[in-house]
Amino acid sequence: MPFVPHTPADIQAMLAAIGASNLEALFDEIPPTLRIGNLSTLPEALNELQVSRLLEARAADYPRPSCFLGAGAYEHHIPAAVWEIVGRGEFYSAYTPYQPEASQGTLQVLYEYQSMMAGLTAMAVSNASLYDGASALAEALLMAVRANRKSKSKRILIPRALHPLYRRTAHAIVHNQGVELVEVPYDPAGGHTPVEALAAYAGQDFAALVIPQPNFFGVLEEVDALTDWAHRHQALAVAVVNPTALAILKPPGEWGESGADIVCGDGQPLGSPLASGGPYFGFLCCRQEWVRQMPGRLVGRTVDLDGKTGFTLTLQAREQHIRRSKATSNICTNQGLMVTAATLYLALLGPQALEQVAATCHANTRTLVEQLTQVPGVSRAFDRPVFHEALLRLPRPASEVLEGLLARGILGGFDPSGDYPELGNTLLVCATETKDAQDLQRYATLLAEAVA
Amino acid sequence: MSSIIPADLRYTESHEWARASDDGTVVVGITDHAQHLLGDLVFVEIPEIGRVVSAAESCAVVESVKAASDVYSPLEGVVVEVNEALADNPELINQDPYGEGWIFRLRTTATLDALLDAVAYEAVAAADEEEDEGTGSLANPKLVG
Numbered sequence: 001m002p003f004v005p006h007t008p009a010d011i012q013a014m015l016a017a018i019g020a021s022n023l024e025a026l027f028d029e030i031p032p033t034l035r036i037g038n039l040s041t042l043p044e045a046l047n048e049l050q051v052s053r054l055l056e057a058r059a060a061d062y063p064r065p066s067c068f069l070g071a072g073a074y075e076h077h078i079p080a081a082v083w084e085i086v087g088r089g090e091f092y093s094a095y096t097p098y099q100p101e102a103s104q105g106t107l108q109v110l111y112e113y114q115s116m117m118a119g120l121t122a123m124a125v126s127n128a129s130l131y132d133g134a135s136a137l138a139e140a141l142l143m144a145v146r147a148n149r150k151s152k153s154k155r156i157l158i159p160r161a162l163h164p165l166y167r168r169t170a171h172a173i174v175h176n177q178g179v180e181l182v183e184v185p186y187d188p189a190g191g192h193t194p195v196e197a198l199a200a201y202a203g204q205d206f207a208a209l210v211i212p213q214p215n216f217f218g219v220l221e222e223v224d225a226l227t228d229w230a231h232r233h234q235a236l237a238v239a240v241v242n243p244t245a246l247a248i249l250k251p252p253g254e255w256g257e258s259g260a261d262i263v264c265g266d267g268q269p270l271g272s273p274l275a276s277g278g279p280y281f282g283f284l285c286c287r288q289e290w291v292r293q294m295p296g297r298l299v300g301r302t303v304d305l306d307g308k309t310g311f312t313l314t315l316q317a318r319e320q321h322i323r324r325s326k327a328t329s330n331i332c333t334n335q336g337l338m339v340t341a342a343t344l345y346l347a348l349l350g351p352q353a354l355e356q357v358a359a360t361c362h363a364n365t366r367t368l369v370e371q372l373t374q375v376p377g378v379s380r381a382f383d384r385p386v387f388h389e390a391l392l393r394l395p396r397p398a399s400e401v402l403e404g405l406l407a408r409g410i411l412g413g414f415d416p417s418g419d420y421p422e423l424g425n426t427l428l429v430c431a432t433e434t435k436d437a438q439d440l441q442r443y444a445t446l447l448a449e450a451v452a
Numbered sequence: 453m454s455s456i457i458p459a460d461l462r463y464t465e466s467h468e469w470a471r472a473s474d475d476g477t478v479v480v481g482i483t484d485h486a487q488h489l490l491g492d493l494v495f496v497e498i499p500e501i502g503r504v505v506s507a508a509e510s511c512a513v514v515e516s517v518k519a520a521s522d523v524y525s526p527l528e529g530v531v532v533e534v535n536e537a538l539a540d541n542p543e544l545i546n547q548d549p550y551g552e553g554w555i556f557r558l559r560t561t562a563t564l565d566a567l568l569d570a571v572a573y574e575a576v577a578a579a580d581e582e583e584d585e586g587t588g589s590l591a592n593p594k595l596v597g
Contacts, residue, residue: 149500317516317517318515322520323519326520
C-alpha cells in the first residue's frame with residue numbers, strides 16, 4: 001500500500017494549478033550551495049532486523065560513562081513505576097487533546113500537574129506545559145511584554161549568567177516581534193548577577209527582568225533583591241528555575257516583597273530521562289492577574305449538570321483555534337507524555353522525598369567540589385553558594401580534560417568556553433542524587449590523572 | 453436575529469459605535485449586533501487612560517466563553533476615560549451595549565462624518581448575518597491547527 005496519497009496525476013494537476021513545471025521547481029529559492037544534492041554517500045537500505053542488530057552492536061560499544069554533566073538537563077533516579085504507568089495505552093498519547101472533555105483521565109492528569117507546579121512555584125496558575133524550558137522562556141517574555149502595560153518598551157533585561165541556549169532560543173523567537181533582549185553582566189568573582197549591575201539601567205523603560213535560580217553556573221542569585229528591583233522599576237520579574245531546586249529554595253511566588261510575576265523552566269528533572277536533548281517539557285506559571293496573557297492549554301476543575309466533579313479546558317478564547325493570529329501563541333502545544341511522567345514522578349516522591357533529592361544533589365555537589373579542588377591546579381571559579389552545579393577552574397583547556405575523562409569512563413561536565421570565552425579554562429560539573437561517595441572519589445582520582 | 457441600531461449613532465464595519473458628546477469627546481462601544489454574535493461576555497480588557505490611538509487601531513478586547521475579539525477605535529484621538537465598571541461586570545455590554553456597556557471615551561479633533569450611519573450599518577450587519585450561517589464566524593469559531 002502506498003503511504004503517499006498523491007498519484008502522479010494528482011501531483012501534475014497541483015503543479016499545473018500553481019504554475020510550476022516540476023517538483024524540483026518548488027525548491028528554486030534555496031541557493032544551490034545549500035542543497036545536499038543526491039544522497040550518494042548514504043549506505044544501502046537495511047531491513048528492520050539488520051537495523052536492530054547494527055544498533056545493538058553500537059550500543060554495546062558505548063561505554064555508559066558515569067555522568068557529571070548537567071548544564072540544563074539532569075540525571076535523576078526515576079522510580080520504575082513512572083514509565084510503567086506512562087506507557088499504559090490510556091496515557092500513551094503525547095499530543096494535545098482535541099476533543100478534550102471526552103478524555104477526563106488525561107484532563108485530570110493535566111490538572112494534577114498544574115496543581116503541583118503551582119504549589120512548587122507558589123504561583124496561582126500553571127498551564128499544561130510547553131515544548132521545553134527555552135521556548136517557555138520565550139513565551140514568558142512575550143507574555144510579559146503584553147501584560148506590562150506600565151511599560152511602553154519591548155525591552156527585556158536578561159542576565160548573561162542565564163543558560164546560553166535559553167538566551168539564543170528566546171532571541172530567535174522574540175526578535176522578529178520587536179522584542180529586544182539587553183544583556184546584564186555577571187559578577188566576575190561571584191558568578192551571580194548583582195543588583196548593582198542593574199544600576200546602569202535604572203531610569204530606562206524595561207518590560208521585564210529575567211531572574212535565573214540557579215543560574216547557568218549553578219550559582220544562586222539574590223532573587224529577593226532582583227525581584228524588588230524589577231518591581232521598583234515598573235518591570236515584571238520573570239523567574240527561570242530548576243524545579244528540583246524549588247524543593248529546598250524559596251519559591252518564586254515568595255521572592256521579594258510581592259513575588260515573581262511569571263515563572264518558567266524545563267521540567268526534564270521531573271521524570272524525563274536524559275535522551276540526547278529530548279523530548280523534555282517546559283513549564284509556565286504566573287500570577288492570577290496575568291492568566292489571560294498566558295499561552296497554551298489550561299485545564300480547570302468544574303461540575304457537570306448533575307453536580308459531579310469534572311475537568312475541562314478553560315480560557316480557550318486566548319488560543320489559536322479561536323483567536324487565530326491574535327492568539328497568545330501560535331507556536332505552542334503541551335507535552336502530554338512528559339507531563340504525565342512528571343505528574344507521576346512528583347506524586348510518587350511526594351514533597352519530602354523531592355526535598356531529599358534536592359538536598360542530596362546539593363550535598364553531593366559540595367562534596368564533589370571539595371574533592372576535585374584538592375587536585376593541583378583545580379579551583380572554584382566563583383565564590384558564591386551553588387545548588388547542584390559548580391564551575392571549576394582547570395590548569396588545561398576543558399575539552400582536553402573531558403576527552404581524557406571520557407576515555408576513563410567519566411562524562412566529566414560541560415565546557416563553557418564556546419559561550420563564555422572570557423572564563424578561560426573552566427568546567428561546569430554536576431553531581432545529582434544518583435552518585436555515591438565512591439563515584440565522587442573516583443571522579444577526583446581520574447581528574448587528577450586527566451589534568452596531569 | 454434582529455438587533456437594535458440607534459439612528460443617532462455612527463458605526464464602523466468592525467461593529468463599534470461612536471457617540472459625539474457636547475464637550476467634544478466621543479464615546480465608543482460595540483453594537484448590539486456584535487454582543488449578540490459574541491454571546492455572554494466574561495472579560496473586557498480596557499485601554500489605558502492617556503493612550504493615543506489612531507483610527508482602526510485595536511485598543512480593547514472583549515472576550516466571551518467562545519471567542520475573544522479586538523475592539524478598534526473608530527477615530528484617532530486620546531483615551532480620556534474608560535468604563536471601569538466592565539472589569540467586574542463585563543455583562544453590561546450584553547445588557548446595555550449603547551448605555552452602561554460603553555467602553556472608552558476619546559478626545560479627538562476628527563469628526564464622525566466619515567463613519568457609517570445607522571442605515572449603512574444595518575446593511576453591514578445584515579450581510580454579516582447571512583455570511584455567518586455555518587461558515588465559522590466570530591460566534592462559531594471552527595477548530596483549526
